[in-house]
Amino acid sequence: MAVKVTTKWLGDMRFESTNPSGHNLFIDAGEDNGGKGEGYRPKALMLSGLAGCSGLDVAALIKKMKLNVADFKIEIEANLTEEHPKHYDKVAMHFHFYGDDLNEKKLQRAVDLSVDKYCGVMEMFRQFSELDIKTHFHNTKVDFFPVQ
Known part of the structure; x- marks a missing residue:
């Protein structure tokens, strides 16, 4: 299956990129690199893609398994090489x-x-990155006894 994305230069360091879903996003460099910071940075966008890919998998599995989850989030921290x-x-x-x-x-x-089977973006990241994946559970039920 072919996927097509078109990215058009808008001048300076700014681009508009189309997506097969019909939504557009803007890409721009930071001020320190000649841009105005009016869009996503390409490398950070890759991390958002990784979180989104795995997040969609997990959300679908939560629904399929009929699990009771009030909320979840994915935090990513990545090391960028110097060279x-x-x-x-x-x-x-x-x-x-x-x-x-x-x-x-x-x-x-x-x-x-998601990590081992479904997320294709995860598989792409495996080609160039060392991945460290952890899961944290936060019980939001508050147990306390009021002071009388």
Whole structure:
């Protein structure tokens, strides 16, 4: 299946990129690199793509497994090499799940399925980065006794 993206130069360091979904996004360099900071940075956009790919997998599995999750987020921190072409050589990806009744075993299974089987962006990152993936569970139920 072919995927087509068209990216048009808007002048200076700014571009507009189309997406097969019909949505557009803007790409721009920071002021320190001749841009105005009016768009996504390409390398950071790759990290958003990684989080989005895995996040979609996990969200679908949460629904399929009928898991009770109040919220979840994915935080990524990546190390950019110093030499050109600069690329991410180490990526730490942290999944955070929040809820009163988290099924940690099934949620970990959902993360593992995304990481090991479903997320194609993850597979691309494996070609050039060392990945460190962790899962965190946050019980949002507050147990306390009021002072009388």
